[in-house]
Amino acid sequence: MSRVVAENYSPSRDSFTVPFYTMDFTNNNHLQPPLSASSASSASPTLGQMLKRVGDVSREATGDGSDTPVHQVLELGSTNLEVPRSIPFVLSFNKLTYSVKVRRKFKFPAMLPSRNNHRLGAATDTDPVGGESLFTTTKTLLNDISGEARDGEILAVLGASGSGKSTLIDALANRIAKGSLKGTKTLNGEVLGSRMLKVISAYVMQDDLLFPMLTVEETLMFAAEFRLPRSLSKSKKRLRVQALIEQLGLKNAAKTVIGDEGHRGVSGGERRRVSIGIDIIHDPIILFLDEPTSGLDSTSAFMVVKVLQRIAQSGSIVIMSVHQPSYRILGLLDRLIFLSRGQTVYSGSPMNLPVYFSDFGHPIPENENRTEFALDLIRELEGSPGGTRSLVEFNKSWQDLKHSRKGGSEPDRGGLSLKEAISASISKGKLVSGATNNDAISPNSMVPTFANPVWIEMAVLSKRSFLNSRRMPELFGIRLGAVMVTGFILATMFWQLDDSPKGVQERLGFIAFAMSTTFYTCADALPVFLQERYIFMRETAYNAYRRSSYVLSHGLVVLPSLIFLSLAFSATTFWAVGLDGGLSGFLFYFLIIFAAFWAGSSFVTFLSGVVPHVMLGYTIVVAILAYFLLFSGFFINRDRIPDYWIWFHYLSLVKYPYEAVLLNEFQDPAKCFVRGVQIFDQSPLGEVSTSLKLQLLESMSNTLGTKITSSTCLTTGADILQQQGITDLSKWNCLWVTVAWGFLFRILFYISLLFGSKNKRR
Structure with a gap:
């Protein structure tokens, strides 16, 4: 299988520049020189676009069909290659609130009347917000969470255990029953319906749920059979799988079974990357991940997030929860949201963390991991009498100040509606799960519910x-x-x-x-x-x-x-x-x-x-x-x-x-x-x-x-x-x-x- 693009260039992060490597499809071992920074910044093709070219070149070489135009050898370093600019997608969420009913924990002394106790039972760890009864109280898991995520970037949700990280990911991925979640979610300014979100997104669970006796290649091939349309030939599906294996860094493990307790298989990091590959086989616009680095060593965790960075740079929105990222992983993240007991205590770029906490009165010492310092400070505040209320209020004022400096302008979407953006993505090779680029009235009619009959x-x-x-x-x-x-x-x-x-x-x-x-x-x-x-x-x-x-x-x-x-x-x-x-x-x-x-x-x-x-x-x-x-x-x-x-x-x-x-x-x-x-x-x-x-x-x-x-x-x-x-x-x-x-x-x-x-x- 020919090697395709392995890593993308990120013009927004000079300290983490990664070159493009391309393959001349007429020579399986010929590696092209890396792109220059200028050419990479002006030409960043999506994964779907690259795979489309791979398939076209292969069909030309094998004579598979006569409807494909003749393509020359793909040279991404050529200055004559004109690639459409990245299609802008912005996922915005505003005032997300989610509460659940929990049982009261009754304590015998609390049931006796006293001067300091005027009600039955002890409430849960968080104060009830309403809907209380004799046996239940309401616990707020998400409280007024707002933010946005853009294509080409990784949004990471951080916080201690029980802070609401997984709950927020589930809320954004529509994994909370209708009526229980309050607030709005929009994509390019339009309300994102459940059916549309299912088709254009993917969700990677925290546990790696795979068939143990299938190989890596077979697992991804079956995912391609499910998610890619019948109109795509078997050879193109196989090419897509091979390209994805290259992108995920799984070439050496392609023929190895997944394995389980009784059968030796791939490593934990490789297993996690296979789980990600299953859900990105159809090149989704939005990718949700629940703690993808959980249980991995630092090197494997870094490799997984590096893969996510490439996926984001191919034109996807990547949103993940992470417990405590290392310094190297922090350098791959574009936006952070810190949560404490369901409330936002920081939202913004990792680069702004020192300024933010310095203004809050707790400057980050030099040569210290920023996220570790922030999480330690949040835990310390959670144990104090006032909790993190002061940090929550400071974050609101910080966000208001930042918004006022930008003049309250809407995020730049290139003037494209959701329908136009999806249509442009389809024409570039994204959303190949049966999507058609037609004159449909609504985005829902452009993307079928299922890829195959x-x-x-x-x-x-x-x-x-x-x-x-x-x-x-x-x-x-x-x-x-x-x-x-x-x-x-x-x-x-x-x-x-x-x-x-x-x-x-x-x-x-x-x-x-x-x-x-x-x-x-x-x-x-x-x-x-x-x-x-x-x-x-x-x-x-x-x-x-x-x-x-x-x-x-x-x-x-x-x-x-x-x-x-x-x-x-x-x-x-x-x-x-x-x-x-x-x-x-x-x-x-x-x-x-x-x-x-x-x-x-x-x-x-x-x-x-x-x-x-x-x-x-x-x-x-x-x-x-x-x-x-x-x-x-x-x-x-x-x-x-x-x-x-x-x-x-x-x-x-x-x-x-x-x-x-x-x-x-x-x-x-x-x-x-x-x-x-x-x-x-x-x-x-x-x-x-x-x-x-x-x-x-x-x-x-x-x-x-x-x-x-x-x-x-x-x-x-x-x-x-x-x-x-x-x-x-x-x-x-x-x-x-x-x-x-x-x-x-x-x-x-x-x-x-x-x-x-x-x-x-x-």
């Missing part, structure tokens, strides 16, 4: 699931082993059952246990989605794919394994136990086992979408499946179930496959299960001699007026079904009902994802 999303999701499963064969192997061991035990325990009354009873026990086993072995599907839950929430939060696509793909991916498990269990038990029906009977037995696996898998999948923890989920699964078996009709016939519990009998998942196998086994009207003297086998008379049993039969014949001999058939399969109370449905109807249960639980799973995975604060 449902069937492409399903194909990519299925491919990723199969690949991930193929690299962890032990998961399916353990499940197959459990099914085979259970089938072997049942086959040897119920070996070749006869057609006697005892054989009938043993058949009933085998069928009930076999059907319940199919459901219990599905419990291992519980952790699958619980492990993927946060990856799913991250990907769907910004419209990588539809929830419906995930549900459909999830259902399709499990089918091959369920078919294999059903065939293995059916072949192990059917002929060994001596079940009836021949080949047609076996085929139906296989179908009902498969339907039971399908319903059980769907049921467990639905629970995984509702229950947040694995152990709690296992407890619920085992309990509910036990109830299903209890009400299936094996332990107590349907006619004997009390009326107030009969509804649970019809809800039992075990009932329908259990009855279907019974109907399949006892459907032959010519087959007899109790003949002559066998009628006494299930009674105390079963121990008497055969001659006495024949005399008893003769006596019964005389009494009933019907001749009963030792070969007379007294109980057929239909009689057994009647005794078991299985008269409502045919075996095929039981099969369809079982399959329908599976689809119902898949629909419920979708509903749980629709309403339970919003990933927003209340």
Whole structure:
């Protein structure tokens, strides 16, 4: 893969000048000389623009399509290259306020009347602002926060733990439920709607949520398949991924798996850069990051922020929270917001920190880290009686003074509206997630909600699931082993059952246990989605794919394994136990086992979408499946179930496959299960001699007026079904009902994802 632009030049920061390196695409090892400062400042192409040229040159070389104009070798150092100036974007937020209800902490002395205590309970650490009751009080997490972020710059939110850094990032990224957040957010002076923000932005969570068995390149390629439109060829998507790998500094780790606790993989810094790469694959205008340097050593943290600087210089707005940046990282930041208990105590450039605190009366000593000094001073003020109120008020007066010196002018946006700015960005290669540069009336109509149709999303999701499963064969192997061991035990325990009354009873026990086993072995599907839950929430939060696509793909991916498990269990038990029906009977037995696996898998999948923890989920699964078996009709016939519990009998998942196998086994009207003297086998008379049993039969014949001999058939399969109370449905109807249960639980799973995975604060 040809090397593209690795680092951009920042004309606003002379002490951190980084040269452009370019690649002649006709020679993979030829490195062009760096740009001069003057040429770099006048020509700063976006990442999307550079990638577009990479793709065009590649298509010309390979003959991929004839609609691409002929491009010459990309020489960014050429003075003849005319690059449109950066499209100005300004994200402004004004008076953001967010409060939550918290429980009061009651203390016994506080509940007793005294001169110093005039109310019940102790409030939380912050003073309540309203909405109080006997048991709750209101805690303000954000209080009147204002500021702005511009393209080409990094805005960092700093503060101690609990100061509101992550809350502010969530507020700006629209991760707080509508109605809970007060204030305004605008992009280029226009209110930023939720749908538009999802498409033009990306959010990198603090935790690296990645599939452990995929390589770095595969992880980014799947992100490209999700976020880049179908109209973009596979080769261009691959070129974009390769260029991004270069930009992120992951070339040496491209073929390495991500890894986890049990599999060695990439380092922590590389993992963090992969997480960033997933969310910038579509070159978003706004990038939010929640403490991207958390848990990294100083070198890895610096490399991550350096990558963010390049992303910002490509024409994006980068907003991140950071706990305590090092001196080197501070030099990469353009704007800072210091928070203390949800209030702004400083907002401005890092260069103004010495002047700001000097005017406040606490000058920063020379050769001391500015941010460390500021954070230490803020903590000291927080512990004082007056808190940081004086610093908050000083910041307001400082901001008013700075605003008055600028004459209150609006930020320069080049006279472009939001629609015009987005349209210009699309023409430069940004927002390639299906965006079109047309004459749409509103910006929303220019950018589609999703980059690809449902069937492409399903194909990519299925491919990723199969690949991930193929690299962890032990998961399916353990499940197959459990099914085979259970089938072997049942086959040897119920070996070749006869057609006697005892054989009938043993058949009933085998069928009930076999059907319940199919459901219990599905419990291992519980952790699958619980492990993927946060990856799913991250990907769907910004419209990588539809929830419906995930549900459909999830259902399709499990089918091959369920078919294999059903065939293995059916072949192990059917002929060994001596079940009836021949080949047609076996085929139906296989179908009902498969339907039971399908319903059980769907049921467990639905629970995984509702229950947040694995152990709690296992407890619920085992309990509910036990109830299903209890009400299936094996332990107590349907006619004997009390009326107030009969509804649970019809809800039992075990009932329908259990009855279907019974109907399949006892459907032959010519087959007899109790003949002559066998009628006494299930009674105390079963121990008497055969001659006495024949005399008893003769006596019964005389009494009933019907001749009963030792070969007379007294109980057929239909009689057994009647005794078991299985008269409502045919075996095929039981099969369809079982399959329908599976689809119902898949629909419920979708509903749980629709309403339970919003990933927003209340």
